[in-house]
Every structure is written in C-alpha cells, then in structure tokens.
Amino acid sequence: MGEEVRFSDYDDRVPEWELGLPTSDELPPLSQPLITPELASAFSISPEPYRTAGDVARASEITFSGLRGQYSSKLVNNYNSFDNSRSAEFDVEEIDADRNDSRKAETIKRQRLVWTPQLHKRFVDVVAHLGIKNAVPKTIMQLMNVEGLTRENVASHLQKYRLYLKRMQGGGASEANDHLFESTPVPPSLKESSVRSGSGSGSGNVSGHVPMHYGAQMVPMPMPMPLPVYGQMSGYPGFEYGMMQQKDWSGNKFDAVNSYQRIPQCDK
C-alpha cells in the first residue's frame, strides 16, 4: 500500500497514447477464438469456450476495476464472481461441445439466432438501402456485417419479413403483434412501389434520396457493426451516439440487448 499511482491521473493522457493504435473495428473480437474449433481438435488442443458478450464485458470490467484499484481486494472477489457466473453459463455448452465432438468432429453447432431489435434494425436498414430488388439473403448478410450471421439466418428472417410486409400493406395495419417487426418502422422505400422517383415522400432522413442501384460495394450506410456475440463498445458509430461514451459500456445492460442468446439445444 505504498506509492499509489492513481489511474485517473492518466485518464486524460489515454487518447494520446491511443494514437495510431488499431481501432476496435480492426481487431479481432475478444470473444472470437484465435483458432477454429476444428483446428483445435485436430491438434488435440482443448478448445476455448465460447464467450458471450456478457463474458467479455465482465472480463473487461474486471480488468478496468483491477487497474483502478490495484491494491484493493476487489479484484479477487470480482474474479471469483466472474468465474462462477462464467462457468455456470458455460458448463452446458462445453459438455455439449464435447458430446458433439465425440460423435462427429466436424459438425459445428450453431446457436439459435435471436433477432434482437438491434439486429432487426440493422437488417431493415440494409434491406432498405438495397432496395427490394437487391435484397437477397447473401447480400443482406454481407452488408449487415455481423459476425456469425449466416445466409440461412438472413434468408429465414427475410422470408418472415416479406410476409410481414405483404400482410401489412394488404390487410389492416395492426393485426397481429409482431413485436419485433413493429419495433423498427418499415422504411418508405420498402413500401411496395419502389419506383417513385422525383418527390420522395419525406423520409425522416434529411439526406433524402438514396440512389441505390449500386451493388453491395460502396453502400455508405452500413458501418461495420460489431458482432452481437461479444462485447465491443457499441454499435453504430455515428448513429446512436458519439463514440467517446465508453462509460456506460460496461456490463449487463449491453449484453442483454445486443447479444445472441444461447439456447440449449438438444442433439438430434
């Protein structure tokens, strides 16, 4: 407990140190194993457990609190609690993975995707900017740029979304409770007749017309979104809020909203 170097003394110099460092977008996510499970098993390396956004966020929190209170015993406690919660969450999955491994080494079990409102918004944004013509699963998937998201995931969701659009332009507006779909308003560009050149109706966006006959390449809209599987700072730089707000970034709130949810799956 001698010379105490307070972390806050350096807080204002951190941005200076960070100059030239890769941004979070350029780094592999913490939740992503460095080697694939197949490779790991091929070389008899015990595979890393999956890490949820919550796990990464908690670990980060521990790191930060550890840095701030170097000499407090908090760190130990936090570690313990982290370990406990983590193992509780992982146990099933690891067992499942082992079982899966023993029966067939190749098949990777993917968790059932849960379309959170955030994910769905991302989906709708991309579809809107592609136009109905180009909004096909592969392209959507690429533009959404969400790690772990498969073409099948998107195809399935797209199928449902199309049905929703059809149903809502035809029938009464509020028939069923599609909570998810209603969470993100349908962009005007998706309302059936795409060919409404000239005076586009006021689509909230001041930027107005979006000439999107282009391919998937240059679309300006989709900022790379951190995958839902891990805790990164936060989604859309430039959209939701300014990016310097890492303070609220810790913990549960984040992963509750912005992560895959793991649903134990029975083996077939």
Added chain:
DNA sequence: GTATGAATAT
C-alpha cells in the same frame, strides 16, 4: 456448381 425462396420441420 451456388443462391434463392417457398414449404416444411423443430
């Protein structure tokens, strides 16, 4: 051969 989308399965 891949990608799509409707149908079907879980």
Added chain:
DNA sequence: TATATTCATA
C-alpha cells in the same frame, strides 16, 4: 411462435 432446414428450381 421463432428460427432452422429442406428442396425444387433459377
């Protein structure tokens, strides 16, 4: 119901 998987076909 929500998501996954299958399958005909483009």
